[in-house]
Amino acid sequence: MVEHTLLSMYKGGIFDHIGYGFSRYSTDRKWLVPHFEKMLYDNALLAIAYTECYACTKNELYKNIAEKIFTYVLRDLTSSDGAFYSSEDADSEGMEGKYYVWSYKELFKQFNKNKVEILCNYLGVTKEGNFEGANIINLIHTDLETVNQPEIKKAVEEIRSKLYDERLKRIRPFKDTKVLISWNGMMIAALAIGGRVLHRRDYIVAAKKAAGFILGSMTDQKNRLLNGYKNGINSAVGYLDDYAYIIFGFIELYRSTFDTSYLNKALEFNQTLIDNFWDNQQSGFFFYGNDQENLIIRPKEHYDGATPSGNSIAAMNLLQLYEYTGDHNFKVRAEKLINAFGADINSQPTGHIHFLTAFLTNNQNKSQVIFTGRDKNELLKIRQKLDSNFLPFTTCLVYDGNEAAVETNPHLKDYIPEDRVTAYVCENFTCQQPTHNIDAVFTGLQ
Numbered sequence: 001m002v003e004h005t006l007l008s009m010y011k012g013g014i015f016d017h018i019g020y021g022f023s024r025y026s027t028d029r030k031w032l033v034p035h036f037e038k039m040l041y042d043n044a045l046l047a048i049a050y051t052e053c054y055a056c057t058k059n060e061l062y063k064n065i066a067e068k069i070f071t072y073v074l075r076d077l078t079s080s081d082g083a084f085y086s087s088e089d090a091d092s093e094g095m096e097g098k099y100y101v102w103s104y105k106e107l108f109k110q111f112n113k114n115k116v117e118i119l120c121n122y123l124g125v126t127k128e129g130n131f132e133g134a135n136i137i138n139l140i141h142t143d144l145e146t147v148n149q150p151e152i153k154k155a156v157e158e159i160r161s162k163l164y165d166e167r168l169k170r171i172r173p174f175k176d177t178k179v180l181i182s183w184n185g186m187m188i189a190a191l192a193i194g195g196r197v198l199h200r201r202d203y204i205v206a207a208k209k210a211a212g213f214i215l216g217s218m219t220d221q222k223n224r225l226l227n228g229y230k231n232g233i234n235s236a237v238g239y240l241d242d243y244a245y246i247i248f249g250f251i252e253l254y255r256s257t258f259d260t261s262y263l264n265k266a267l268e269f270n271q272t273l274i275d276n277f278w279d280n281q282q283s284g285f286f287f288y289g290n291d292q293e294n295l296i297i298r299p300k301e302h303y304d305g306a307t308p309s310g311n312s313i314a315a316m317n318l319l320q321l322y323e324y325t326g327d328h329n330f331k332v333r334a335e336k337l338i339n340a341f342g343a344d345i346n347s348q349p350t351g352h353i354h355f356l357t358a359f360l361t362n363n364q365n366k367s368q369v370i371f372t373g374r375d376k377n378e379l380l381k382i383r384q385k386l387d388s389n390f391l392p393f394t395t396c397l398v399y400d401g402n403e404a405a406v407e408t409n410p411h412l413k414d415y416i417p418e419d420r421v422t423a424y425v426c427e428n429f430t431c432q433q434p435t436h437n438i439d440a441v442f443t444g445l446q
Contacts, residue, residue, distance in 0.1 A: 006053055009046075010065050011144075013136035016100065017123070018163045021072030022046050023090075030140055033131055036090035036097045036173070040077055041307050043069050044186035048193055055197050055390035061144065063198055070194055073187060074206055079177070081217070082209030083229070084187045086180055089173040099170050101134035102163070110162065118155050122147050137163075179229040181218055181238055184210055185245030186307070192252035196387040204256050211253060211262070214246060224272060240287050240301070240310035243273040247317045254324070258383075258397075260404040263324060267408070270321060273314065274333070283340035285311050302341045308354035311337060315358040323368065323395040326411045326429070334362060365427060367394040369441065370412070373421035376400060382421065385442060394445055 009015065012031025014023050022042055023034030047069040054062035077085045092099045104127045107119055119125040124138040139147065147156060188207045195203035218226045218234060225238030225246060250266035253259070276289035279300070286298040287310070302311045318334035321327070338345075338359055345352040345359075371382050379398050386396050399405055401417045415424065422434045423441045435441065 002053065003057070003059075006050060006062065006065075010061075011139040011142065013124075013131075013138040013140075015065075016072070017137045017139065018100070018160055018167060019072060019076070020068040021076070022069065032136060032138055032140060034097075034136075036100055038072075038077075038088045039306075040073070040084050040086055040180075040183045041186050043073055043077075044183065044190040045307065047073075047187075047190040051190075051194050051197050052390055055388065066194055066198065067200075070191065070200075070203060076175075078206070079179070079213075081213050082206065083179040083213040083217075084184050084210060086176040086178045086183060088175050092171045092173045097131065097134075097136075099167065099173055101129075101131055101136055103134050104129065107135070110166065111159065115155065115159055118152065119159060122152065122156060123159070177230060179213075179218070180242075181214060181225055181227060182241040182245040182307075182310075184214060185242070185247070185249040188214075188246070188249030189252040192249065192256040196252075196256040199384060199387070204253075207249070207253055207256075211249065211265075215265070223268070224276075225269065237289065237292055239289075239292075240273070240277055240285050240314070241307075243269055243277070244285075244310040244313040244317060247273070248313055251317060251320050251324075256387075258405070260402070260408045263408050266317070267321065267325070270317065279340075283336040285314055285337070300341075302344060302355070303348075303351045304353055304355075309352075311341065312352065312354035312358060315355065316361065319358060319361050323366070324397070325409050331362070334358065338362065361393070364393045367391075367445065368397070368426040368429060368431075369394060369445065370397045370399060370415055370424040370426075371421055371438075372399045372401075372415045372417040372424070374400060374417050374419055375421060378421050382438060389442075389445065391445060 009022070009031050012026060014026045014031045014034040016023065021038050024037045024039050024042060025035050027033045027035060047066050050062045050066040050069065053059070054066060073084065076088070079085065090096045102125070104125065107125060108116055111119065122139070122142045124130060124140060125135045129135045147153065188210050191203040191207035194200060195207065218229050220226060220237070225242050226234040226236070227238045227242055228235035247266045247269050250262045250269070254262040254266065273285065276291055277285040279286060284300045284302070287301050288298065300311065302309050304312065315334050315337045318330045318337065322330035322334070338355060341352070341355060345355050349356060371379060373379055379400060383398055397409070397412070399412050399415055399417060406412045420436050421438060422436060423438055424434050425432050425441055425444065
């Protein structure tokens with residue numbers, strides 16, 4: 001079902017087959033006609049979905065789609081400072097979709113007969129059009145194996161490239177250049193995951209640059225997060241979603257780099273979140289902090305809407321921090337957080353999917369694998385092999401004796417790196433005998 005949905009979305013017009021990236025939603029069940037607005041958060045979450053689907057299936061198509069999403073974001077939604085803009089509008093010149101659609105007459109003028117036949121046979125083009133007399137390029141009725149045949153694939157790419165260049169001559173929809181921390185946190189996480197799984201160092205570099213912008217330009221003198229940024233001006237002190245998603249981003253950056261500074265920042269922001277947003281009476285995080293505006297009520301958002309709720313992201317963050325630090329207090333708080341909304345989760349489970357993911361994560365037998373050694377090249381190879389696999393219930397650490405890692409996770413002091421790489425495989429923090437048979441470890445993790 002997951003693959004069917006992801007494949008159908010990609011083949012539809014909700015995906016921009018000319019300039020890449022996903023639109024906000026489809027207005028029909030075939031995913032053909034989108035609301036043409038493109039949102040940063042949609043593309044971040046979908047990039048994660050396609051990347052993880054590739055990790056599960058090793059189907060190169062999903063890797064290709066994820067890379068196209070990242071191409072769009074890094075090209076069109078990224079500032080010179082490395083931060084990510086919020087969105088692009090649906091309309092230009094007063095008409096929704098005008099920037100994205102093509103009349104048959106336009107296409108006939110642009111291409112020879114053979115290319116027009118390819119447009120009609122493979123890219124969903126008709127003389128009548130499929131959207132108000134014009135055409136949304138799509139692959140709904142196209143066999144992807146056929147379109148990937150070398151000769152056809154080359155022709156399709158030539159068509160795409162030419163249409164992209166022609167489209168740049170049009171008046172582009174308005175771009176909202178506001179930088180929001182919560183949405184940036186999502187994209188930082190997406191790029192960190194994408195860089196790790198797809199072995200794209202440039203994605204991790206982009207994630208690190210965005211993280212640097214957040215730390216340098218979107219925190220105040222008390223090191224609290226500031227919600228938004230535009231034209232050098234910051235908006236209000238951050239809300240729950242801002243903290244939850246930036247912590248998520250920093251945890252994923254740590255997982256992709258094993259740079260403890262990112263884990264330390266995640267821990268620091270997590271403590272600020274607890275200090276200012278936690279409900280000490282009934283548990284759960286309020287939407288705004290105790291040092292912000294004093295409204296009649298302090299709401300707690302727990303339903304998943306267009307994005308997972310801040311509370312559900314915070315729950316998963318706490319479980320991840322527990323796995324990477326061994327601090328049991330994080331697990332206890334995560335359980336309190338999940339239980340605080342237990343009645344709502346039980347009554348409306350489809351509105352709390354990310355909470356259910358956190359619940360599953362907390363109640364699943366989990367493995368911890370620590371690879372130690374002094375040979376950094378061998379450790380790098382192991383990391384790359386680890387990164388290629390989808391292991392949602394396995395926490396992997398690579399330790400070369402770095403003292404900063406011990407400060408974050410004191411348990412690492414018990415492991416002394418040797419010349420040969422040694423693996424320690426544990427389940428729920430109970431460890432087996434160390435082994436040098438790394439291949440056997442990977443086999444056991446599958």
